[in-house]
Amino acid sequence: MGDTLLIPRLTIIGVGLIGGSLARALRRAGAVGEVVGCGRNEQSLRRGVELGVIDRYTSDPAAAVEGADVVVICTPVSAMRAMFTAIRDHLAPQAILTDVGSVKGCVVADAQAVFGSLPERFVPGHPIAGTENSGVEASFAELYERRRVILTPHVESDAAAVDRVRTMWQCCGAEVVEMGVRHHDEVLAATSHLPHVLAYTVVDTLASMDDRAEIFRFAAGGFRDFTRISASDPAMWRDICLANRDCLVRTIDEYVDNLQRLRSALIAGDETTVFETFRRAKHARDNFYRD
Amino acid sequence: MGDTLLIPRLTIIGVGLIGGSLARALRRAGAVGEVVGCGRNEQSLRRGVELGVIDRYTSDPAAAVEGADVVVICTPVSAMRAMFTAIRDHLAPQAILTDVGSVKGCVVADAQAVFGSLPERFVPGHPIAGTENSGVEASFAELYERRRVILTPHVESDAAAVDRVRTMWQCCGAEVVEMGVRHHDEVLAATSHLPHVLAYTVVDTLASMDDRAEIFRFAAGGFRDFTRISASDPAMWRDICLANRDCLVRTIDEYVDNLQRLRSALIAGDETTVFETFRRAKHARDNFYRD
Ligand SMILES: NC(=O)c1ccc[n+]([C@@H]2O[C@H](COP(=O)([O-])OP(=O)(O)OC[C@H]3O[C@@H](n4cnc5c(N)ncnc54)[C@H](OP(=O)(O)O)[C@@H]3O)[C@@H](O)[C@H]2O)c1
Numbered sequence: 001m002g003d004t005l006l007i008p009r010l011t012i013i014g015v016g017l018i019g020g021s022l023a024r025a026l027r028r029a030g031a032v033g034e035v036v037g038c039g040r041n042e043q044s045l046r047r048g049v050e051l052g053v054i055d056r057y058t059s060d061p062a063a064a065v066e067g068a069d070v071v072v073i074c075t076p077v078s079a080m081r082a083m084f085t086a087i088r089d090h091l092a093p094q095a096i097l098t099d100v101g102s103v104k105g106c107v108v109a110d111a112q113a114v115f116g117s118l119p120e121r122f123v124p125g126h127p128i129a130g131t132e133n134s135g136v137e138a139s140f141a142e143l144y145e146r147r148r149v150i151l152t153p154h155v156e157s158d159a160a161a162v163d164r165v166r167t168m169w170q171c172c173g174a175e176v177v178e179m180g181v182r183h184h185d186e187v188l189a190a191t192s193h194l195p196h197v198l199a200y201t202v203v204d205t206l207a208s209m210d211d212r213a214e215i216f217r218f219a220a221g222g223f224r225d226f227t228r229i230s231a232s233d234p235a236m237w238r239d240i241c242l243a244n245r246d247c248l249v250r251t252i253d254e255y256v257d258n259l260q261r262l263r264s265a266l267i268a269g270d271e272t273t274v275f276e277t278f279r280r281a282k283h284a285r286d287n288f289y290r291d
Numbered sequence: 292m293g294d295t296l297l298i299p300r301l302t303i304i305g306v307g308l309i310g311g312s313l314a315r316a317l318r319r320a321g322a323v324g325e326v327v328g329c330g331r332n333e334q335s336l337r338r339g340v341e342l343g344v345i346d347r348y349t350s351d352p353a354a355a356v357e358g359a360d361v362v363v364i365c366t367p368v369s370a371m372r373a374m375f376t377a378i379r380d381h382l383a384p385q386a387i388l389t390d391v392g393s394v395k396g397c398v399v400a401d402a403q404a405v406f407g408s409l410p411e412r413f414v415p416g417h418p419i420a421g422t423e424n425s426g427v428e429a430s431f432a433e434l435y436e437r438r439r440v441i442l443t444p445h446v447e448s449d450a451a452a453v454d455r456v457r458t459m460w461q462c463c464g465a466e467v468v469e470m471g472v473r474h475h476d477e478v479l480a481a482t483s484h485l486p487h488v489l490a491y492t493v494v495d496t497l498a499s500m501d502d503r504a505e506i507f508r509f510a511a512g513g514f515r516d517f518t519r520i521s522a523s524d525p526a527m528w529r530d531i532c533l534a535n536r537d538c539l540v541r542t543i544d545e546y547v548d549n550l551q552r553l554r555s556a557l558i559a560g561d562e563t564t565v566f567e568t569f570r571r572a573k574h575a576r577d578n579f580y581r582d
């Protein structure tokens with residue numbers, strides 16, 4: 001009976017928001033047999049068992065992957081290299097290895113360094129879904145519904161492995177697309193990493209002002225939405241921003257150029273440039289969202 | 292019976308989101324007798340009557356203020372000077388004049404220029420409430436509940452007039468505070484005008500990229516919240532940003548300095564600075580909101 005399951009044994013390394021939600025969604029879909037969790041913090045792993053997210057756990061990555069059909073690394077990107085090293089000699093021959101890291105260039109480079117060359121059954125992935133909360137308590141089965149998941153398979157990737165990872169995410173309600181590693185990191189720098197940097201910086205700027213207590217008191221509803229992403233885990237975002245710094249710095253520079261153009265228009269009283277910038281932005285956003 | 296009402300006759304000039312919501316809230320509170328609307332677009336004024344927001348309307352500001360107890364100017368800030376000019380010789384002797392403009396320095400300067408000196412019964416105001424939508428259709432009675440309204444009375448302001456405007460907003464469920472004009476414009480540059488400029492600029496930057504269609508496709512949930520304010524009316528925000536450009540440009544400069552510091556830290560691989568910036572921001576935001 002276990003043989004008819006998509007993933008008889010699933011190992012999640014890093015049972016937080018992303019890993020926990022994946023386990024919940026796959027369980028709800030009836031796609032997994034046993035779910036093994038792995039992490040450093042025993043208390044949160046125990047909580048994962050209590051919540052029904054995982055069936056059992058170990059803090060030893062090598063033991064965690066023993067006999068697993070699919071291994072998903074869901075730690076911060078800065079920890080992935082150590083995880084690859086820890087599991088390298090313990091993966092079952094047919095095991096499929098994938099990850100959820102927000103940057104793909106660094107993860108692929110880490111895998112290459114640790115495994116010598118990219119394993120055929122390694123399929124890098126990134127679900128475009130998340131919230132500003134972290135940890136297994138914040139996980140929920142619906143996180144990936146109608147969200148996109150990007151896979152960045154390499155030329156040597158085994159087609160059956162890519163298919164299984166694709167099906168795994170589809171079972172969670174996601175739409176799966178493929179993309180090159182480099183292109184992924186450029187697109188995500190613009191749509192995700194830049195906005196986080198800007199939101200963190202705006203809150204930090206306001207918080208350093210003399211009348212900061214008053215300033216936050218008079219922030220309206222729009223400010224709360226605008227700064228919501230600055231409540232995200234600072235360690236995770238430090239890792240992401242540093243791992244993707246080449247693309248991110250280029251995007252920051254493009255952004256600052258545009259901001260300086262707007263600043264000049266404000267000083268010059270150039271109503272047209274100010275209006276056209278705002279109008280183009282509203283038009284682009286309205287086109288892409290129907291709130 | 293009319294005499295026991297807070298405002299027997301109220302005139303709203305500019306019956307949009309802010310003016311329409313004020314009229315609805317006061318009506319719900321039983322604080323107004325007749326509500327007279329004034330604007331340029333007859334169709335939207337007629338819609339205001341249909342929706343029960345106003346009782347009657349005229350497109351002539353002079354006629355609209357005839358016999359009014361309280362006149363609230365709710366047009367974009369760029370139109371306020373023309374409104375002051377149009378109504379100056381038609382206000383009833385006891386009429387109280389107030390406004391809702393998002394910048395106070397320019398409104399006070401306009402009033403001074405038109406009236407010669409600031410009228411005793413003029414009480415500048417600004418409700419810290421709004422949405423990204425505009426027009427009378429978007430108005431709703433609850434907009435001001437548990438929101439703050441800032442009044443910036445001048446030294447010659449009549450105490451009874453200030454009291455009446457304060458009570459008017461309290462009837463809408465708002466908390467009223469007083470502040471100096473200059474201070475208001477500095478605080479709002481930081482909490483409202485800067486975020487709007489940043490959000491418009493980020494969307495415009497992304498929309499000008501070669502792969503913009505793909506870029507918006509891969510924007511996650513956080514991006515939608517982050518950019519919501521960029522769906523606001525570009526003409527209104529052009530007016531606000533230009534009217535408050537001195538404060539706004541100073542705030543933009545402070546912001547860009549901080550962003551460049553972060554950029555340097557990214558290039559240098561300075562994990563501590565990146566982490567500390569993000570951590571301080573998360574800490575400040577978590578302290579001020581409990582989502
Ligand atoms: N949140 C998002 O919006 C989002 C979206 C897409 C992708 N991602 C990616 O998903 C991954 C996880 O993010 P998340 O939001 O799920 O974070 P999370 O809720 O903090 O979960 C991360 C998990 O990894 C473990 N972990 C943390 N540091 C570790 C380390 N140094 N070594 C080994 N394990 C460690 C933690 O468990 P222990 O403390 O028990 O070790 C924790 O359970 C990251 O790579 C992130 O880039 C995040």
Ligand SMILES: NC(=O)c1ccc[n+]([C@@H]2O[C@H](COP(=O)([O-])OP(=O)(O)OC[C@H]3O[C@@H](n4cnc5c(N)ncnc54)[C@H](OP(=O)(O)O)[C@@H]3O)[C@@H](O)[C@H]2O)c1
Pocket residue numbers: 304305306307308309310329330331332333335336365366367368369370391392393394417418419420421422424425426427524527531
């Ligand atoms: N939206 C916010 O978040 C917010 C928050 C606090 C304060 N405010 C301030 O509130 C005021 C109104 O904003 P709103 O959001 O209510 O905008 P809105 O929904 O667009 O309403 C503005 C109204 O003013 C009239 N109007 C527009 N341009 C005019 C002009 N040149 N001359 C005369 N009337 C004109 C319009 O009616 P006609 O087209 O019929 O003339 C419209 O009904 C602005 O001063 C704004 O700074 C806005």
